[in-house]
Amino acid sequence: MKISVIIPVYNAEKYVSQAVESALQFDEVFEIILIEDKSPDNALEICRELDKKYSRVKLYQHLDKQNHGAGASRNLGIVMAEGDFIAFLDADDYYLPNRFDAEKELFKNPNIDGVYGALGVHYYSEKARNDYYKVFGDRLTTVYEKHDPKDVFTGQLGMKGSFGLIHLNTLTIRKNALNRMDSFFKNSLRLHQDTEFLFRLSYCISLYPGILDQAIAIRGVHENNRITKVDTRKINPATTRVLLWKEVNKWAESESTIPQDIRLHMKRMQRSYEIALAPTLKKWGMIVKYLFTDYKSIRSGLYNINFRKDLY
Structure with missing residues (x-):
């Protein structure tokens, strides 16, 4: 396997090194693509240091050096990727040592286009735990049971009752399977572009369950997460x-x-x-x-x- 791990980077100077190093632990990871998205903090300089330090790390920015959002950054990463497989990781999250255990076996079957697993949670501070524990708890973000790929699309849409969710950090896809999609992430969405992408992806390709009962990656929760502002109703x-x-x-x-x-x-x-x-x-x-x-x-x-x- 030659996996390209795509990491959009925005305002993540405290966390991006951990994200990169968590991906470097795997021999299967062919390259780590950092897309720095005009961060207001010192993330660009940290990314430059990582690019110099590790031969598998490649740093890119948008052509105009401006901020375009996580969706557009992931799209750029997909275009630049040279691996046979694509995996995603948010800059304030990280992989666990079992991240690709199921994938190494399942992808021996050429009919499997993509594999998903379970995401755990880590609170970077007591304040983050106090503010967001009611949102995430200590629960896994996962699909609750193993389902046939034909049921994943309607399950993600919420048509199959208590189905659960796929998180992008736990998804690995054959790069050539993405050719069946008319587009990747929607630039028009600044939030939930991953959800919309997963809806279309599960319709276009066959997604199989990997490890669902234990975390293979970790969501890092801190005070500045964009999505937590929605989940806690700071944004309707x-x-x-x-x-x-x-x-x-x-x-x-x-x-x-x-x-x-x-x-x-x-x-x-x-x-x-x-x-x-x-x-x-x-x-x-x-x-x-x-x-x-x-x-x-x-x-x-x-x-x-x-x-x-x-x-x-």
Whole structure:
């Protein structure tokens, strides 16, 4: 295996060295691609030092040296990658020694396009633990059971009940399998671009479970995580998820092979978050309307996002 590990770097001067060194422990890692995304801290200088110190580390920036977001940075990493396999790692996270144990066996089967596993959590400070433990706890982010690849797409969409989640840090993909996708990460999404990518990826290629009952990578939680600001409602989660589902539905319109029941589910999810964003009076009016015209939207969508917290 020749694995290219892609690490987008933004405001991660304290953590990126640990991320890189956690990937360097594997002989299978052919290269580590750092995409420095105009960090406001000293991350660029740290990346330059890592590039000089390790022959497998390669540093890139966007052509205009400006900030383009994690999605665009990962896209650049995919374009620059020379390995046969692609893996991802956030700059404030790290791999565990068992990261590629399952992959080394499963990828002997040429019909397996991608493998996913379980993500653990580490709090970098007591303040981070106090602020975010209610969000992440000590739980694994994982798909709860081993599923057939044909069920991963609908499972990720939330159509199969308690399915669980794939995290990008635990995903390894054959690079040539990405040719089946019309695009990689959506630059229009500054958050949840990984979720949208995983939706489309699970539709286009065959994703198999690796190690699901123990962590193969670790999410590092600190006070400046972008996504934790959404998860703890410092940013209204409905705002970013409306944008996510708009992109998902836009893609679905171009895929004529997606069944109608799945298309309806996608539209219901978008509608649910739109209702959650509406002012209270307007929101109640929309709820009454949909209760009469499309009850399933309320049941499947609004139940999933616990909209009642926003109504009072």
